Amino acid sequence: MKELKKNFKNSHILIIGSGIVGKFNALELSEKGFQITIADPQKSKNSSNASLGLLIGHMYQKSKGRSWELRKKSNELWPKWIKFLQQYNESLNIEKPLIQLTTDQRKFEKLSQFISNNPKRDLQVLKSESPIIKNINKIFNINNLKGIISYQDGRINPISLLKTIDIYLKSKNINFMNEEIIKIQKIKNQWISTSKNKFEIKSDAIILCNSLGALKLIDLNRNDIKLKPVLGQAIEISINEKEINLLSLPKHFSINNKNFLPINKNKIIIGSTDEYDIKPKENIFEELTDFVEHKPQWLDKNKITSKWFGIRSRPEGEASPILKSLEKGLILCTGFYKNGILLAPACSNWISNEIENHLL
Ligand SMILES: Cc1cc2nc3c(=O)[nH]c(=O)nc-3n(C[C@H](O)[C@H](O)[C@H](O)COP(=O)(O)OP(=O)(O)OC[C@H]3O[C@@H](n4cnc5c(N)ncnc54)[C@H](O)[C@@H]3O)c2cc1C
Incomplete structure (x- = not known):
């Protein structure tokens, strides 16, 4: 670490995009001793702020390949980063465990098989007679749930995470520019980024963490x-039924890939859908609750008190996420689709090693 700080002390890195991916990179690279500037015109209106913050690492049903390796790395790094960030916000935490439920018997059998093949992952089958399942069945008026519980997976509050990293970045005097970058070019060995307001930012390297926006800044003929x-x-439902206490449910769980986060005894968040579009659909409630045939009274469309959306970028023709060195001094870090919060530590770790090849 000391060696790096000495060699790269004066290298200036521009990070374009300040979602979780941009901020995590800023955090790790700043700790390594680089000078960082972040540019983003809309730092609170992005996919990261819309996210639910579930960290589905250990219950991922593969044990090899790049996706698993990235998850494994994040699983290993998250506790270290939480400990570090707690210096800036002691309440930041990952709330465990995480429960995954299904109404599909075949899917349940696959999950059970996966658990018996992976005894070290700290997972357990939840049968229909488990008290947790019985309570969920009762509240949702269903009777065919089964699933698994992962004691090592959980949820981090994404807004609290982003704000905590902001406190860190401010304490390190990281330069934040409220600017949209519209052009990047390399002149001799230096990168010049131009913003919509005609600011020019000189840097030794650029990391593109601007999700879909990255496509506008790179040469698509070469890449x-x-x-x-x-x-x-996602939607928030607010109820006022005396006999239902939403806090009797687990802190976070999924049913048929829809996620549930009880907020207090009368409020629950349900998310998220998967639409290949940029405009939200109207039938969001139906889509999020389609697993309940006879909906209980409390689960009612008219009880939606808030709804929001975020646009995620999904790579086509290659796996998510895209982590690539495009040319000397230019790194692409995008396409995080469903797992940007989970994978942010593994990706910033990859970048912090990769950047050395660019600046040596
Ligand atoms: C409803 C919902 C629920 C989700 N739940 C989870 C979950 O439970 N767990 C999980 O791990 N993930 C979840 N995700 C996915 C996760 O939120 C994303 O994978 C992650 O936020 C991607 O982060 P990012 O930093 O790449 O992109 P973003 O957060 O979208 O940030 C990109 C930033 O780039 C900026 N930008 C764009 N163009 C430019 C430019 N030209 N110049 C400067 N700045 C620019 C934008 O303003 C934006 O702030 C969820 C997403 C949604 C929408």
Whole structure:
């Protein structure tokens, strides 16, 4: 670490995009001793702020390949980063465990098989007679749920995470520019980025963390990169039924890939959908609750008190996420689709090693 600080002390890195991916990179690279500037015109209106913050690492049903390796790395790094960030916000935490439920018997059998093949992952089958399942069945008026519980997975509050990294970045005097970058070019060995307001930012390297926006800044003739927008929506339901206490439910769980986060005894968040579009659909409630045939009274469309969406970028023709060195001094870090919060530590770790090849 000391060696790096000495060699790279004066290298200036521009990070374009301040979602979780941009901010995590800024955090790790700043700790390594680089000078960082972040540019983003809309730092609170992005996919990261819309996210639910579930960290589905250990219950990922593969044990090899790049996606698993990235998850494994994030699983390992998250506790270290939480400990570090707690210096800036002691309440930041990952709330465990995480529960995954299904109404599909075949899917349940696959999950059970996966658990018996992976005894070290700290997972357990939840059968229909488990008290947790019985309570969920009762509240949702269903009777065919089964699933698994992961004691090592959980949820981090994404807004609190982003704000905590902001406190860190401010304490390090990281330069933040409220600017949209519209052009990047390399002149001799220096990168010049031009913003919409005609500011010019000189840097030794650029990291593109601007999701779909990255496509506008790179030469697509030289780089065959395709990204598709995938909209994710969430709703908040507020109820006033004496006999239902939403806090009797687990802190976070999923049923047929829809996520549930009880907020207090009368409020629950449900998300998220998967729409290959940039405009939200109207039938969001139906889509998020389609697993309940006879909906209980409390689960009512008219009880939606808030809804929001975020646009995620999904790579086409290659796996998510895209982590690539495009040319000397230019790194692409995009296409995080459903797992940007989970994978941010593994990706910033990759970048912090990769950047050395660019600046040596
Ligand atoms: C409803 C919903 C629920 C989700 N739930 C989870 C979950 O439970 N767990 C999980 O891990 N992930 C989840 N995700 C996915 C996760 O939110 C994304 O993968 C992650 O936020 C991607 O982060 P990012 O930093 O790449 O992109 P973003 O957060 O979208 O940030 C990109 C930033 O780039 C900026 N930008 C764009 N163009 C430019 C430019 N030219 N100049 C400067 N700045 C620019 C934008 O303003 C934006 O702030 C969810 C997403 C949604 C929508």
